[in-house]
Amino acid sequence: MKILYFGGQKSGKSNLAEQKALNISLKKSYYLATYDNSFNDKEMHKRIDKHKLQRKDEFTTIEEPKDLLKVLSKSNNEDTFLIDCMSMWLFNNIDETEEYLIKQLEEISKLDANIVFVLNDVNSGVIPYEKESRKFVDMTGIVGQKLASICAEVYEVKLGLANKLK
C-alpha cells in the first residue's frame, strides 16, 4: 500500500506519517531519510537530530538522498518504508529530467512494499521570481500529482490535523 502525507512547513505531516507507518507495519519499519548530509547546514542538522530523537528506536534508519530505488528495490511485501521527505529527494534530483523523475515514481509504484511518502506543500504562495525556486515549485506540483495518482490514500495535513483527499 502506498500512502501520501502532504502539508506545509511545520504542519505536523511527518509526525502523522510516522504514526501511519508504525500502524500499518507488521515488523520494524524503515525510515528512509533523504537529507543529503554532505551539505554543511547547521540548522538542518539540529532539526534532524531533534527528529531522530523523537523517532527513538521505532524505525531502522537508512540514509539515501538521491536514488530511492537502490534501497527500495531490495524490499518485499512485508516491509514498510517511511520516506521523509520526497521534497528533499526532489531537491537532490532537481537537475534530472521530469521524465526521469516520473519514471522513478512509476518503478516505485510497482514494488510490493508498503510506502508512506511525505511531501512539502510549497505551491500556494506567490510564485517565486528566481528560476530555481520556480522550477522547484513546478516540479513539486508535477511530482506531487504523480505521487497522489500512485497512492491509495492521500492526506493533506494542516495544524497537525489530517484531511483525507483520496
Next chain:
Amino acid sequence: MKILYFGGQKSGKSNLAEQKALNISLKKSYYLATYDNSFNDKEMHKRIDKHKLQRKDEFTTIEEPKDLLKVLSKSNNEDTFLIDCMSMWLFNNIDETEEYLIKQLEEISKLDANIVFVLNDVNSGVIPYEKESRKFVDMTGIVGQKLASICAEVYEVKLGLANKLK
C-alpha cells in the same frame, strides 16, 4: 452556471476545469485565454504551447488579456467558457481599482452563459515584502472571495484532486 477551480501552482486545476467545461457544455466550448502575448516571456510561451497541444481541438480559443466582458457579453445560455486564468486577468488589470474589478465580476455573474473560472492560490505563503506582490496577493483574495460568492460550485484543487468547498 458559474464554477470556480482554485488551487496552487501546478495543482492540476486547469486540467480539472477543462474536463468540467467539456462535461457541462452541449456544444463546442470556448477557451478564453487571458495571457498577454505582448510580453516576451519564453518560459510562459513554452507553457502555453504545451497547454494548447493538450487541449487539441476540443475548444475554440479566444485570446483576451484584459476586457472579459468584451468577449462574454456576446454570449448566450448555450455557450460554455473556460477562463484560464483569472489570476492573469487580475495581473493584467492590476492598475484598475478594486471597485472596477468587483463590478466586472458582478456584470459577468449576470450573464446566462456557463463559465468555468480558474484562479491561482497565492495566499498561503509568507506575505511578500514588495508592494506590488503584496497588492497582487491581497487582490487575489478579494477577487477570489467575490468569484466564490457568484459561483454555484467552488473546488479547491491539490495534487490533481478536487475538494468541493461549495
Next chain:
Amino acid sequence: MKILYFGGQKSGKSNLAEQKALNISLKKSYYLATYDNSFNDKEMHKRIDKHKLQRKDEFTTIEEPKDLLKVLSKSNNEDTFLIDCMSMWLFNNIDETEEYLIKQLEEISKLDANIVFVLNDVNSGVIPYEKESRKFVDMTGIVGQKLASICAEVYEVKLGLANKLK
C-alpha cells in the same frame, strides 16, 4: 469554548471569526486587537481603520500587542474574546522562546472565557531564505498546532468559505 479560524491572506477568516464570536456570545464581545500601534506603518493603519469601521459597535475593542494573559486573566465564563490575530501576537513575541509561547497558550486554554482565535496560514509557500521569515513560518506552524490542539473547533478559511478541520 475555544475556536480557531485559520486561513491565508485575505481569505475572509477575520470576518467569519467575528460572526462566530457574535453568535456564541451572550453579551457584548471583546475584540482583542494585537497590532502594535507603536510601529508607523501607514498601510497597516489604513487596513485597521477599514476593519474598525466594519466592526462598528458590535465589539468592545482592547489593544494588547504582546501579553494576552494580562487582558484575558481578568475574564470569566460569560466573556467572549475575538483575538485578531495570533500571527501578529507571534510576530510581536518572536524573540521569546518556543517554550514561553507554548506555555502562554496552555495558560489561555485553562481560562473559562470563550475565545475565538484568528491565525494566518503562511506555511504553504516556498520556505523563505531569510532566517527571520523562516523562523516566523516555523513558529506559525508550531503555535498553530498547539492552538488547534487546545481548540474544540478548527476552521480553515478559503475564499470566504469555512472548512471544518476539527
